[in-house]
Amino acid sequence: MAIMTLIDAVRMAMDEEMARDPRVFITGEDVGPRGGVFRATLGLHEKYGGERVVDSPLAELSIVAVGMGAALADLRPICEIQFADFIHPAFNQIISEVSRMYYRSDGQWLVPMVIRAPYGGGIAGGLYHSQSIEAFFTHAPGLKVVVPSTPYDARGLLKSAVRDPNPVLYLEPKKGYRSIKGEVPEAEYTVPIGPARIAREGGDLSVFAYGMMAHYAVQAAEKVAREDGIDAEVIDLRTLLPVDKDAIVNSVKKTGKALIVHEDTHTMGYAAEVAAVLGDDGFEYLDGPIKRLTGPDVPGVPFSHPMQEYFMPNPDKIAAAIRDLAAY
Amino acid sequence: MPTDTATRASAQIGEQTLLDMFWIMLLSRRLDERSWMLHRQGKIAFHISAMGHEAAQVAAAFAIHRGVDYVHPYYRDLALVLAVGVTPTDFMMSLYGKQADLSSGGRQMPSHFSNRSLHIVSGSAPVATQVPQAAGLAFAIKYKQRCGLVDPNDTTQPRLALTCLGEGATSQGEWHEGMNWAGVHQLPFICLVQNNIYAISVPVQSQMAVEHVADRASAYGVKGVIVDGNDLLAMYDVMADAVQRAYSGEGATLVEAKTYRPVPHSSDDDDRSYRSRDEVEAWKRKDPIVRFQRYLTDEGLLDPAKIDAYEARARAEVDRAQADAEAAPLPAAEDALGDVYAPVEG
Ligand SMILES: Cc1ncc(C[n+]2csc(CCOP(=O)(O)OP(=O)(O)O)c2C)c(N)n1
Numbered sequence: 001m002a003i004m005t006l007i008d009a010v011r012m013a014m015d016e017e018m019a020r021d022p023r024v025f026i027t028g029e030d031v032g033p034r035g036g037v038f039r040a041t042l043g044l045h046e047k048y049g050g051e052r053v054v055d056s057p058l059a060e061l062s063i064v065a066v067g068m069g070a071a072l073a074d075l076r077p078i079c080e081i082q083f084a085d086f087i088h089p090a091f092n093q094i095i096s097e098v099s100r101m102y103y104r105s106d107g108q109w110l111v112p113m114v115i116r117a118p119y120g121g122g123i124a125g126g127l128y129h130s131q132s133i134e135a136f137f138t139h140a141p142g143l144k145v146v147v148p149s150t151p152y153d154a155r156g157l158l159k160s161a162v163r164d165p166n167p168v169l170y171l172e173p174k175k176g177y178r179s180i181k182g183e184v185p186e187a188e189y190t191v192p193i194g195p196a197r198i199a200r201e202g203g204d205l206s207v208f209a210y211g212m213m214a215h216y217a218v219q220a221a222e223k224v225a226r227e228d229g230i231d232a233e234v235i236d237l238r239t240l241l242p243v244d245k246d247a248i249v250n251s252v253k254k255t256g257k258a259l260i261v262h263e264d265t266h267t268m269g270y271a272a273e274v275a276a277v278l279g280d281d282g283f284e285y286l287d288g289p290i291k292r293l294t295g296p297d298v299p300g301v302p303f304s305h306p307m308q309e310y311f312m313p314n315p316d317k318i319a320a321a322i323r324d325l326a327a328y
Numbered sequence: 329m330p331t332d333t334a335t336r337a338s339a340q341i342g343e344q345t346l347l348d349m350f351w352i353m354l355l356s357r358r359l360d361e362r363s364w365m366l367h368r369q370g371k372i373a374f375h376i377s378a379m380g381h382e383a384a385q386v387a388a389a390f391a392i393h394r395g396v397d398y399v400h401p402y403y404r405d406l407a408l409v410l411a412v413g414v415t416p417t418d419f420m421m422s423l424y425g426k427q428a429d430l431s432s433g434g435r436q437m438p439s440h441f442s443n444r445s446l447h448i449v450s451g452s453a454p455v456a457t458q459v460p461q462a463a464g465l466a467f468a469i470k471y472k473q474r475c476g477l478v479d480p481n482d483t484t485q486p487r488l489a490l491t492c493l494g495e496g497a498t499s500q501g502e503w504h505e506g507m508n509w510a511g512v513h514q515l516p517f518i519c520l521v522q523n524n525i526y527a528i529s530v531p532v533q534s535q536m537a538v539e540h541v542a543d544r545a546s547a548y549g550v551k552g553v554i555v556d557g558n559d560l561l562a563m564y565d566v567m568a569d570a571v572q573r574a575y576s577g578e579g580a581t582l583v584e585a586k587t588y589r590p591v592p593h594s595s596d597d598d599d600r601s602y603r604s605r606d607e608v609e610a611w612k613r614k615d616p617i618v619r620f621q622r623y624l625t626d627e628g629l630l631d632p633a634k635i636d637a638y639e640a641r642a643r644a645e646v647d648r649a650q651a652d653a654e655a656a657p658l659p660a661a662e663d664a665l666g667d668v669y670a671p672v673e674g
């Protein structure tokens with residue numbers, strides 16, 4: 001077992017999949033000799049050459065669309081969107097094309113591609129380098145949306161994404177690229193796309209989160225356990241689409257209370273879907289209100305430090321929300 | 329482009345192939361006319377036509393390796409896909425939204441062609457989305473050749489990607505980005521713009537400030553060619569050259585076929601509000617099928633009896649396709665739920 005950062009695990013997964021399958025290639029802005037602006041592809045251009053690690057034009061819709069065309073021709077593209085904030089030019093291709101191809105062709109044409117995008121705030125990135133975009137894309141059946149929160153999952157889920165016959169949007173919590181460290185075995189493994197993960201077992205209430213917020217939720221749960229004796233369960237949702245309804249309902253069956261945390265803005269955020277799943281299938285297990293802790297409904301994450309910190313959930317805010325709900 | 333008649337690519341086309349090209353154009357036209365009629369009769373919900381574009385499309389199809397090279401067509405490409413191997417019955421199934429619709433199992437509107445075994449890629453409705461995807465198909469061809477996954481001389485493998493769209497759709501960013509990739513990577517890619525001077529009602533002058541779409545080719549580092557899309561042989565010459573460039577690694581070609589749509593945009597359109605009957609009648613006199621039929625007659629390959637025989641065969645095929653489609657079952661309602669995700673192995 002080695003201790004590794006999240007971004008090292010992402011790079012390791014790509015390296016392994018490229019070594020395993022010559023159909024796997026990478027394209028995106030600055031992914032070549034520079035190794036990406038976050039260095040996720042560092043060393044891969046040198047190792048696999050310019051044919052397989054391809055600097056794209058500065059043009060997101062065609063990064064996705066060319067990747068899609070290559071996937072239709074049975075290659076295995078990994079398309080990097082430099083920041084999730086810049087995925088919107090490719091929205092049409094992802095929504096109208098990538099996610100619909102299998103359905104619209106009656107199962108003839110597959111799009112086995114991965115779109116990687118660093119997302120999320122708390123990094124002084126302002127409105128356009130901090131966005132959470134999952135709510136737009138989890139409304140697109142046909143697409144899978146995956147968000148790892150640990151290095152172990154980052155490697156295992158990305159390897160599964162590359163091998164999946166369906167398109168996968170792989171959102172990487174960029175604030176955690178280097179700050180989240182964890183154990184990663186030497187031996188190869190994959191983590192299946194679909195099931196959520198119990199990040200911390202507990203009996204008093206359930207906290208549902210993903211990405212950086214799953215990481216923070218575990219910290220918050222440890223804090224309230226220490227300071228208040230509250231035993232919170234943390235569910236790292238990690239696959240947002242398709243939704244793991246069973247994991248959501250089963251946890252609340254045990255705890256009776258639900259807090260959902262994300263850094264995306266509030267209205268129509270992913271938490272609304274988790275709450276709706278509990279409303280549909282978990283009603284009789286609930287003995288408290290379903291609570292949401294999210295970013296506020298403003299058009300983006302503001303730049304200046306006090307405003308940014310006001311926007312972002314953090315372990316203290318999550319701990320406070322856990323205490324409130326536990327006291328209900 | 330060789331201008332000398334004897335060295336023109338079209339001069340090498342065998343007599344039977346010339347007749348085959350005529351046949352596909354005629355079949356497409358008669359199938360198309362029947363579709364308009366079925367719509368007027370209230371039997372089908374929608375039709376969009378290839379009429380007037382048949383020469384451009386059939387020449388393009390015959391210039392590539394049909395059924396092997398990738399084709400990413402647009403909604404107007406009925407004659408093109410018939411030339412690649414789609415049958416009138418396949419098309420009729422889609423008109424009627426029948427389960428046996430090979431393109432989509434009745435999920436898509438008609439004329440959203442797809443046939444994986446013929447390497448015809450499924451298209452959507454937002455215009456020009458297919459262009460950067462076709463660049464991706466061409467990218468994959470080059471990738472596989474360069475990374476040793478296929479032999480570049482293996483003619484059983486796709487060696488180019490052909491995509492089509494209208495001149496109006498070239499205003500989309502998707503077109504620009506696709507052309508740009510094709511140029512940057514010198515891809516085995518052909519973009520065939522079928523310029524019929526209207527995008528629904530909007531004339532080409534309101535669409536672009538340059539006279540020809542092909543004028544933009546140099547901006548992408550690809551070769552641009554303008555051709556009379558109603559002249560089947562001229563069209564074939566241009567396409568054959570583009571195909572040769574793609575196969576030999578010389579890169580992408582933008583072919584602009586000047587043509588006209590003598591019918592409304594679709595069964596939902598009324599073209600009297602945006603163009604004169606005189607204009608339409610003038611273009612009908614340049615009909616590509618009449619023109620090629622005259623050429624073949626002059627060459628001694630067709631005569632009135634042979635033409636009658638082709639017409640009878642077309643009518644019979646269209647009748648049979650219609651009857652088959654009308655008799656075929658509709659999809660089950662719950663087929664709406666299928667094919668959202670492909671199963672994951674292992
Ligand atoms: C993105 C998008 N906007 C609008 C439409 C509606 N629409 C369908 S076809 C068309 C005109 C296309 O004209 P052109 O590209 O010249 O092709 P043509 O139909 O003339 O062959 C329009 C506006 C569409 N399908 N997609």
Ligand SMILES: [Mg+2]
Pocket residue numbers: 494495496522523524525526527528
């Ligand atoms: Mg047009």
